[in-house]
Amino acid sequence: MKSRFAATRLFPASGGFDAGNVRKVIRFVRMGCTNRPFYHIVVAARKREQHDQCIEQVGSYDPLPNEKNEKLVAINFERVSYWIGQGVGVSRPVSELFGIAGLFPIHPRTYMTAWRNRKAAVEKDAAEKAAAAKPEESPAAEQPTAA
Numbered sequence: 302m303k304s305r306f307a308a309t310r311l312f313p314a315s316g317g318f319d320a321g322n323v324r325k326v327i328r329f330v331r332m333g334c335t336n337r338p339f340y341h342i343v344v345a346a347r348k349r350e351q352h353d354q355c356i357e358q359v360g361s362y363d364p365l366p367n368e369k370n371e372k373l374v375a376i377n378f379e380r381v382s383y384w385i386g387q388g389v390g391v392s393r394p395v396s397e398l399f400g401i402a403g404l405f406p407i408h409p410r411t412y413m414t415a416w417r418n419r420k421a422a423v424e425k426d427a428a429e430k431a432a433a434a435k436p437e438e439s440p441a442a443e444q445p446t447a448a
Contacts, residue, residue, distance in 0.1 A: 328392040
């Protein structure tokens with residue numbers, strides 16, 4: 302039976318929930334506010350809801366670029382290695398991030414995203430060069446003369 306105070310209980314950021322023998326996964330938990338996401342990288346029981354208590358927080362990820370166009374990531378590699386050694390699964394978005402960080406092999410989706418970004422940049426440069434090479438028409442030629 303659930304306590305009526307269970308929804309108001311606050312959990313420490315580092316976790317501490319004893320999951321027992323259930324399956325565990327390393328995944329993102331979305332924090333932040335509207336239009337300003339921020340993610341905690343946590344070890345949680347697989348069947349738990351996103352904002353339920355986690356077992357342990359092992360990192361954080363800020364997907365929005367800062368002033369220097371950097372996306373900030375903080376990962377505790379020792380704890381992640383420990384949990385992976387314990388047989389914990391890793392969600393696909395987190396495995397992509399771990400691949401970029403050097404913990405896993407680079408995920409194929411990362412290569413495809415980089416290829417699409419390069420292709421879009423080349424197309425944008427070609428469109429800008431074409432627009433710059435196109436001669437500008439004078440406004441006097443467009444206006445009819447009154448006769």
